[in-house]
Amino acid sequence: MGDGNRGLSANSNSNSNHGGSNKPEWLQQYDLIGKIGEGTYGLVFLARTKTPNNRGKSIAIKKFKQSKDGDGVSPTAIREIMLLREISHDNVVKLVNVHINHSDMSLYLAFDYAEHDLYEIIRHHRDKVNHAINQYTVKSLLWQLLNGLNYLHSNWIIHRDLKPSNILVMGDGEEQGVVKIADFGLARIYQAPLKSLSENGVVVTIWYRAPELLLGAKHYTSAVDMWAVGCIFAELLTLKPLFQGAEVKATPNPFQLDQLDKIFKVLGHPTLEKWPTLSNLPHWQQDQQHIQGHKYDNTALYSVVHLSPKSPAYDLLSKMLEYDPRKRITAAQALEHEYFRIEPLPGRNALMASQGEKAVNYLTRPVDTTTDFEGTTSLQPSQPVSSGNAGSMSGAHVGNRSMPRPLLNMQRMQPSQGLTAYNLATQAGMGGGMNPGGIPMQRGVGQAHHQQQLRRKDPGMGMTGYPPQQKSRRF
Amino acid sequence: MASNFWTSSHYKQLLDQEDVDVVLPLDKEKGITLEDFKLIKMHMANYISKVAQLVKVRQRVVATAVTYMRRVYTRKTMSEYDPRLVAPTCLYLASKAEESTVQAKLLVFYIKKLYSDEKYRYEIKDILEMEMKILEALNYYLVIYHPYRSLSQLLQDTGLNDITLTQVTWGIVNDTYKMDLALVHPPHLIALACIYIASVLREKDTTAWFEELRVDMNVVKNISMEILDFYENHRMITEERYNAALNKLPSRV
Numbered sequence: 136m137g138d139g140n141r142g143l144s145a146n147s148n149s150n151s152n153h154g155g156s157n158k159p160e161w162l163q164q165y166d167l168i169g170k171i172g173e174g175t176y177g178l179v180f181l182a183r184t185k186t187p188n189n190r191g192k193s194i195a196i197k198k199f200k201q202s203k204d205g206d207g208v209s210p211t212a213i214r215e216i217m218l219l220r221e222i223s224h225d226n227v228v229k230l231v232n233v234h235i236n237h238s239d240m241s242l243y244l245a246f247d248y249a250e251h252d253l254y255e256i257i258r259h260h261r262d263k264v265n266h267a268i269n270q271y272t273v274k275s276l277l278w279q280l281l282n283g284l285n286y287l288h289s290n291w292i293i294h295r296d297l298k299p300s301n302i303l304v305m306g307d308g309e310e311q312g313v314v315k316i317a318d319f320g321l322a323r324i325y326q327a328p329l330k331s332l333s334e335n336g337v338v339v340t341i342w343y344r345a346p347e348l349l350l351g352a353k354h355y356t357s358a359v360d361m362w363a364v365g366c367i368f369a370e371l372l373t374l375k376p377l378f379q380g381a382e383v384k385a386t387p388n389p390f391q392l393d394q395l396d397k398i399f400k401v402l403g404h405p406t407l408e409k410w411p412t413l414s415n416l417p418h419w420q421q422d423q424q425h426i427q428g429h430k431y432d433n434t435a436l437y438s439v440v441h442l443s444p445k446s447p448a449y450d451l452l453s454k455m456l457e458y459d460p461r462k463r464i465t466a467a468q469a470l471e472h473e474y475f476r477i478e479p480l481p482g483r484n485a486l487m488a489s490q491g492e493k494a495v496n497y498l499t500r501p502v503d504t505t506t507d508f509e510g511t512t513s514l515q516p517s518q519p520v521s522s523g524n525a526g527s528m529s530g531a532h533v534g535n536r537s538m539p540r541p542l543l544n545m546q547r548m549q550p551s552q553g554l555t556a557y558n559l560a561t562q563a564g565m566g567g568g569m570n571p572g573g574i575p576m577q578r579g580v581g582q583a584h585h586q587q588q589l590r591r592k593d594p595g596m597g598m599t600g601y602p603p604q605q606k607s608r609r610f
Numbered sequence: 611m612a613s614n615f616w617t618s619s620h621y622k623q624l625l626d627q628e629d630v631d632v633v634l635p636l637d638k639e640k641g642i643t644l645e646d647f648k649l650i651k652m653h654m655a656n657y658i659s660k661v662a663q664l665v666k667v668r669q670r671v672v673a674t675a676v677t678y679m680r681r682v683y684t685r686k687t688m689s690e691y692d693p694r695l696v697a698p699t700c701l702y703l704a705s706k707a708e709e710s711t712v713q714a715k716l717l718v719f720y721i722k723k724l725y726s727d728e729k730y731r732y733e734i735k736d737i738l739e740m741e742m743k744i745l746e747a748l749n750y751y752l753v754i755y756h757p758y759r760s761l762s763q764l765l766q767d768t769g770l771n772d773i774t775l776t777q778v779t780w781g782i783v784n785d786t787y788k789m790d791l792a793l794v795h796p797p798h799l800i801a802l803a804c805i806y807i808a809s810v811l812r813e814k815d816t817t818a819w820f821e822e823l824r825v826d827m828n829v830v831k832n833i834s835m836e837i838l839d840f841y842e843n844h845r846m847i848t849e850e851r852y853n854a855a856l857n858k859l860p861s862r863v
Contacts, residue, residue: 201738205734206738208741210706213707213752214706217707217752220751235742237739
């Protein structure tokens with residue numbers, strides 16, 4: 136992140152806001168368009184910069200509420216800021232600014248805005264266009280997701296909450312079709328953690344949760360992210376969540392038998408032979424009868440995802456969904472997999488139309504233009520959100536959903552040199568990105584099963600009080 | 611980031627000693643000398659450590675908190691950012707960053723227990739407001755590397771296997787937070803300097819081991835000298851001396 140003082144420097148004048156309805160000074164650099172998301176942590180807004188050198192650039196602003204229990208900035212926000220301030224990668228969201236409103240003690244993270252996410256892309260194909268995502272797009276999305284994850288893992292960061300709505304994809308512009316991993320509120324540096332990770336509360340949306348977590352593993356690894364990637368890969372192929380278990384909502388950290396059962400149904404039961412450390416996992420010991428209740432022996436994964444068992448795609452997927460976390464493929468290994476070396480080759484613009492096909496016009500995010508930064512709904516008449524016309528206000532690009540997007544005139548990359556070239560660009564952490572602060576975006580259409588994804592586990596805020604303090608004073 | 615110090619914000623923000631030893635104009639006007647400035651920071655490092663013991667957080671949290679506090683005073687004045695509020699607030703923020711969150715009300719409770727003096731009395735609201743000001747002052751860079759991480763590994767590598775040496779070294783590392791070393795030197799060099807001093811004290815010959823390390827021994831020795839100077843000069847600091855320095859500051863900002 137540059138020389139340390141660049142980038143986030145223009146925010147020290149926020150003291151000048153003396154409460155009330157006065158706009159804080161830092162807000163003057165944005166045109167607020169509206170609210171695009173909501174979660175337990177607070178709200179996400181779409182805004183555009185007014186500063187001369189970046190005029191009109193779309194920014195997603197994530198507002199963290201002051202925590203209700205009177206304990207200042209939420210630990211979730213602190214963790215997200217501390218991680219995002221250190222990392223820089225083409226396939227990771229870019230934090231462009233942090234703002235503080237001293238009058239109401241709220242904190243704002245400004246990100247480059249990304250128009251799409253995998254949740255919406257999958258939903259669009261399933262509900263609107265009714266056909267599969269093309270192979271080039273699936274492969275490009277997956278490769279970039281792995282590329283970002285490999286960067287995180289090699290920097291000892293586990294994301295812990297990967298799911299389609301946290302994988303963003305850039306809309307029109309120089310970075311069109313580039314994947315951005317978002318939402319680091321649950322991410323952790325896993326070198327020398329002060330506290331076993333599972334102590335921090337329930338982690339990872341249940342459908343994408345790795346079997347070792349479901350079985351009560353205390354010390355887990357970056358392999359949990361790879362399991363989630365496997366689930367996301369399958370969902371990109373079939374447009375349906377792979378393991379759609381019903382969540383048990385008791386607290387804290389209940390045993391999720393139904394989720395395990397969904398996994399066993401497709402992958403068969405894990406065995407001590409294939410996964411020797413299985414016997415150490417608490418729930419495997421305690422709930423063996425429940426777990427072994429149903430017998431599933433036939434591995435049906437390839438038929439569920441409609442892949443030939445001999446295809447490279449299936450081979451890669453099955454390696455991501457390996458039961459034993461120590462044997463599960465790593466992000467670095469996955470990037471080297473044969474699947475990415477055969478046609479169609481992955482590219483930087485995942486949304487580019489393949490030859491002879493029309494580009495898919497994904498919808499832009501619905502924007503609620505009636506909500507201001509305080510989160511209060513204005514009384515002025517405005518367009519209803521669900522109409523899809525919310526963007527008719529100044530500068531918003533929400534109204535153009537039927538217009539074909541201009542495609543970047545980029546060639547698909549050639550086999551060997553292609554990936555290398557891409558890598559170079561990626562390592563250099565080319566700036567100019569844009570992506571929202573992730574977190575569940577508000578969905579235009581409310582459907583019952585969306586609720587599953589909109590909810591977000593936030594141990595720092597959702598629960599009463601903070602986790603118990605450390606007893607030990609040792610290092 | 612976490613794996614590579616050389617690409618971290620911590621590395622990029624290391625300063626020269628001359629830039630750390632600057633008393634800002636507003637503090638100078640109040641009569642704060644460089645010596646006062648250093649003493650107050652040392653006193654506040656002790657303060658953080660005392661509160662940390664009461665609320666039971668690990669040394670790593672203390673180390674992060676002290677580093678935050680020292681960084682704040684490379685950019686902000688003590689006249690505007692009262693050290694008696696900044697110190698506990700840095701501990702509060704560090705406890706969140708290091709995953710062992712301490713409640714503000716608990717801090718306030720123990721501060722009152724520790725100091726009867728009015729000037730130390732701050733309420734929850736003050737801590738929460740200062741937390742945001744500190745976040746700004748730190749420019750939102752919160753990841754701090756410490757010598758502890760490399761210490762066990764290095765000690766093991768020396769092959770000395772001497773428990774007393776280990777304990778002495780850890781003690782010296784803890785004491786380095788009474789100085790500004792963490793703002794100036796990479797943590798592994800501070801760790802090496804501490805091992806160097808401890809091995810001399812324990813009369814263990816580590817010359818060969820140090821020679822095999824690919825580090826600039828001059829830097830390690832210079833850091834060692836700084837630490838020894840510090841021990842020499844700060845043995846006899848009295849509470850009165852701290853208070854005299856602190857009393858130059860306005861009591862409520």
